[in-house]
Amino acid sequence: MSLIKISGLKKSFQGTEVIKGLDFTLEKEKCIALLGPNGAGKTTILRILSGLMKPTEGDITFTEAKKGEDIRDFIGYLPQFPVFYDWMSGLEFLSYVGKLAGLTGKEAKERSLELLELVGIIDAKNRKTAKYSGGMKQRLGIAQALIHRPKLIMLDEPVSALDPIGRREVLDLLEELRKETTILFSTHILSDAEEVCDEILFLHNGKIVESGTMTDLRERHQQAKIDLFFRGKAEKYANFLSNHELTQSVRIEGNKVSVFVKDVSLARRAFLQAIAEQNWPLEKFEVSSMTLEDVFMKVVGK
Amino acid sequence: MSQWMTLLQKEILEMWRNFKWIWVPITFILLGVKEPLSSYYLPQILDAVGGLPEGAVIKLPTPTAAEVLITGLGQYTTLGVLIIVLTTMGIISGERKSGVAAMILVKPVSFQSFVSAKWAGSVLLMWFSFFIGYLSTWYYTGLLFDWIPFIQFLQSFFFYALWLTVILTVTIFFSSSFVNSGMAGFLSLVVVIVLSLVSSTLSNWLEWSPAQLTNYANEVLLDNGIPEDTLPASLIAAVFINVLLSLSVFIFRKKELAQ
Numbered sequence: 001m002s003l004i005k006i007s008g009l010k011k012s013f014q015g016t017e018v019i020k021g022l023d024f025t026l027e028k029e030k031c032i033a034l035l036g037p038n039g040a041g042k043t044t045i046l047r048i049l050s051g052l053m054k055p056t057e058g059d060i061t062f063t064e065a066k067k068g069e070d071i072r073d074f075i076g077y078l079p080q081f082p083v084f085y086d087w088m089s090g091l092e093f094l095s096y097v098g099k100l101a102g103l104t105g106k107e108a109k110e111r112s113l114e115l116l117e118l119v120g121i122i123d124a125k126n127r128k129t130a131k132y133s134g135g136m137k138q139r140l141g142i143a144q145a146l147i148h149r150p151k152l153i154m155l156d157e158p159v160s161a162l163d164p165i166g167r168r169e170v171l172d173l174l175e176e177l178r179k180e181t182t183i184l185f186s187t188h189i190l191s192d193a194e195e196v197c198d199e200i201l202f203l204h205n206g207k208i209v210e211s212g213t214m215t216d217l218r219e220r221h222q223q224a225k226i227d228l229f230f231r232g233k234a235e236k237y238a239n240f241l242s243n244h245e246l247t248q249s250v251r252i253e254g255n256k257v258s259v260f261v262k263d264v265s266l267a268r269r270a271f272l273q274a275i276a277e278q279n280w281p282l283e284k285f286e287v288s289s290m291t292l293e294d295v296f297m298k299v300v301g302k
Numbered sequence: 303m304s305q306w307m308t309l310l311q312k313e314i315l316e317m318w319r320n321f322k323w324i325w326v327p328i329t330f331i332l333l334g335v336k337e338p339l340s341s342y343y344l345p346q347i348l349d350a351v352g353g354l355p356e357g358a359v360i361k362l363p364t365p366t367a368a369e370v371l372i373t374g375l376g377q378y379t380t381l382g383v384l385i386i387v388l389t390t391m392g393i394i395s396g397e398r399k400s401g402v403a404a405m406i407l408v409k410p411v412s413f414q415s416f417v418s419a420k421w422a423g424s425v426l427l428m429w430f431s432f433f434i435g436y437l438s439t440w441y442y443t444g445l446l447f448d449w450i451p452f453i454q455f456l457q458s459f460f461f462y463a464l465w466l467t468v469i470l471t472v473t474i475f476f477s478s479s480f481v482n483s484g485m486a487g488f489l490s491l492v493v494v495i496v497l498s499l500v501s502s503t504l505s506n507w508l509e510w511s512p513a514q515l516t517n518y519a520n521e522v523l524l525d526n527g528i529p530e531d532t533l534p535a536s537l538i539a540a541v542f543i544n545v546l547l548s549l550s551v552f553i554f555r556k557k558e559l560a561q
Contacts, residue, residue, distance in 0.1 A: 052407070053558050053559075054558065072410040079404065079405070084405065087316060087320065096308065096312055099304075099305070099308045100308055100406065100409050100410075100411050101410060102410065148410075
């Protein structure tokens with residue numbers, strides 16, 4: 001069942017086209033990651049879907065919304081940098097937003113306490129939001145997005161601003177939430193997307209360059225790969241590897257060289273031989289499958 | 303309706319937390335009592351300060367109660383207006399700039415309620431402050447000079463407050479049109495000054511201008527009855543307020559909440 005349908009979506013700012021024609025459908029009760037480098041247009045897409053920006057062209061259809069119904073009823077949105085009334089306490093803000101979304105005073109308060117508990121800031125419920133730390137603001141932001149039990153929650157970089165522990169907790173929370181609602185979240189952290197999401201949309205320069213489930217993507221981009229880890233910089237060895245007849249392409253990251261090869265078993269023998277002969281300071285030799293990062297690099301053409 | 307009340311309650315609570323409910327009324331009271339006190343005590347003040355040559359006699363005509371009230375009201379068209387503009391200019395633009403407006407308006411909140419609740423909150427604060435400020439002018443004038451009938455006080459209060467509401471609505475309009483509060487405040491003052499200047503220089507042609515309401519309030523205090531142009535001027539003020547509010551909503555809706 002589809003929840004939202006987007007067709008021919010375009011957005012320009014002062015003549016510059018930022019979103020260049022998007023078509024995609026979000027399925028119900030799935031978790032979808034919007035993945036892309038900085039400036040790919042992730043935030044813009046989320047803002048358009050939440051109604052904060054108007055598309056220059058294209059249609060967004062909510063399958064369940066009747067004609068004339070306010071789509072904001074179905075959506076919970078967390079911006080990248082959530083802001084609150086700093087003179088309100090966390091509990092006050094949540095109750096306020098809950099009442100605005102149509103809950104009665106009592107319901108709003110109960111729901112707020114429930115959510116504060118869920119996101120783990122119940123102890124700070126009566127503290128002014130001005131005194132909240134970055135992580136607490138992020139959590140309060142998630143709570144306010146959930147207050148009216150929306151069908152779709154959209155989170156803009158929900159974990160980028162958090163420390164490792166906070167990140168872990170929010171990811172676990174998302175894992176929990178995906179049982180009830182559809183989640184669309186943007187990130188540039190590949191492992192987060194890989195961990196919680198069923199589906200991934202790769203965005204690059206305002207276009208979807210690749211999409212599908214993790215398994216789909218792996219199959220489609222399957223390519224034999226050998227990772228070599230050196231002691232010290234890997235550049236000086238890369239030259240030999242990239243000129244090798246079995247090599248298709250090479251990527252260097254610090255002390256690691258990833259070599260995409262035509263035939264793994266032949267390449268393994270050839271490389272190991274070369275390493276032994278030339279006495280390279282090798283630390284680790286790994287025949288591996290493609291990670292999301294490899295797919296990402298491949299589709300954005302780097 | 304209940305959503306609108308929620309929005310209004312938030313405005314009132316916010317003005318309480320940032321002490322607007324305290325300092326605006328106090329400022330208006332200070333503005334209000336200044337005139338009767340200084341008119342009454344001027345001779346004594348001059349005496350006490352001294353500096354006049356021996357034997358100099360200054361004769362100051364004692365102003366009438368109506369004159370004192372009129373000069374007192376005059377304070378509100380200058381300093382009072384400034385306070386109204388300064389306290390209102392950031393009311394929408396500030397929330398948009400900080401991004402909190404976007405947090406609220408991704409919820410199913412009507413733009414019209416959002417703007418009109420802010421307007422209503424500011425109007426409440428302004429009417430309350432002006433009422434107790436002007437009431438203290440009336441009270442001290444009564445004590446020190448003469449008692450002006452309370453009904454005349456109420457009538458003049460109402461006409462003046464209507465004009466101040468026009469000014470407040472102009473400020474809200476600019477606040478919803480610009481993200482920069484300073485710009486909104488500046489433009490509001492320009493509009494108010496131009497409106498008042500044009501209305502007073504061309505008073506024969508612009509008898510129905512809302513800015514004339516201040517003059518009609520003075521006529522009431524001078525015991526001349528309510529001038530017949532008061533009704534059309536009040537109606538035009540009401541229409542002007544409504545049109546400006548609708549325009550504010552329209553512009554605010556058209557603008558994108560995120561840059």
